[in-house]
Amino acid sequence: MPADLSPLIAATAQWLTRAYPPGGGAMDSALCEAQARQAVTVAAWLRYPTPMDAALVSVAGPGGSARLDWVTGAEGAAADDPDGYAWRTWVDEVVASWAACLLSAPGLAGAAVTALAGSRYTEGSPVEFRRLVAPGVRDRRAAALLRHPDLLAPVAGLHHGLLLDRLKPGPALTV
Known part of the structure; x- marks a missing residue:
């Protein structure tokens, strides 16, 4: 069974960009999405470091966006979603929380990317x-809400401790 995290990454990045939308315009949307996708990719790779981890989440599913929607005050958003509810089932709460941590703390983002060095990814x-790690002025302006520490705090705080534990040196990242 292939261990493909792309549905989880796409759905979680989409959730982040809908919860914390870009400033405006097509270029801002693209830059905001790129930052969200990079943060979610790093978070997903840290969360699921082995092929077995990735395969298990592919089978069991990541859990969905319900708690994240509740934490951000967007409960019921799925009912109003013109694209349907299905993509929301692939949102991973822990990955979204870790991505929020990375987006709001550049030093933590750098440490997370460094921790991935030598991994299978x-x-x-x-x-x-x-x-993610060195956004330019245009990147920051495009993703002002997505990178705002105060706005991200409710989501980032959900699993911040788990991220810090994962970033401690150890065998979990080198498998």
């Missing part, structure tokens, strides 16, 4: 997360 071709 970074083998082969080089992986770059520039918009």
